[in-house]
Structures are given as C-alpha cells and as structure tokens.
Amino acid sequence: MNIFVAQLNFKIQSESLREIFEEYGTVTSAKVIVDQMSGRSKGYGFVEMANDDEALRAIEELNGAEVEGKTIVVKKANPRPTGGGNREFRSNNRYGKHQDSRY
Numbered sequence: 001m002n003i004f005v006a007q008l009n010f011k012i013q014s015e016s017l018r019e020i021f022e023e024y025g026t027v028t029s030a031k032v033i034v035d036q037m038s039g040r041s042k043g044y045g046f047v048e049m050a051n052d053d054e055a056l057r058a059i060e061e062l063n064g065a066e067v068e069g070k071t072i073v074v075k076k077a078n079p080r081p082t083g084g085g086n087r088e089f090r091s092n093n094r095y096g097k098h099q100d101s102r103y
Contacts, residue, residue: 003047003049005073008067008070009067013032014032017032024054025051026054027047033046
C-alpha cells in the first residue's frame with residue numbers, strides 16, 4: 001500500500017521516514033519529496049508497505065502523531081492519475097506553435 005505523509009519536519013530525510021514506518025512492518029520504499037532547485041524538503045513524502053494490514057495500522061497510529069516537533073498527517077495515497085493530464089495541449093516546438101503547417 002502506498003501511504004502519503006504530510007506536515008513533516010523539513011529536517012526529516014527519506015531514511016528517517018523509513019525508520020518511523022518500519023516499527024509497523026516491512027517498508028519497501030520511503031521517499032521525502034524535495035524541491036529540485038533548492039534540494040530542500042517540501043515537507044511531505046510517500047511510504048510503500050508490502051502488507052496492507054501493517055500499512056493500515058501505521059496510518060491509524062501515526063496520523064496525528066508528533067514527529068520531530070510537528071504533528072504529521074498520514075493517509076492512504078491516492079493513485080497517480082494516468083494519461084498525463086493536458087499534455088496534448090502543449091506546443092510541439094520552442095516557438096509555441098504546432099509543427100503542422102495548418103496551424
């Protein structure tokens with residue numbers, strides 16, 4: 001099960017996030033999301049747990065818990081949208097025009 005974790009202390013890194021959830025079961029991955037430009041944490045992340053029962057227990061017990069001085073939000077992650085959104089409306093070249101001469 002994929003778990004969304006928000007309101008993380010900006011000092012928490014992926015390995016620390018993994019350790020928090022390992023108390024509840026097997027963690028297959030843990031990732032704190034960071035800003036690509038600054039490299040600083042965005043204050044949220046995702047944890048993947050192999051066993052749904054363990055994941056649900058972790059969600060129940062950790063949601064609203066205080067971790068590193070902040071009350072975290074923990075819930076089942078929404079599935080990623082498929083299809084890429086409005087990509088079909090993006091331009092095809094650097095000038096913002098379609099390459100097809102009809103446009």
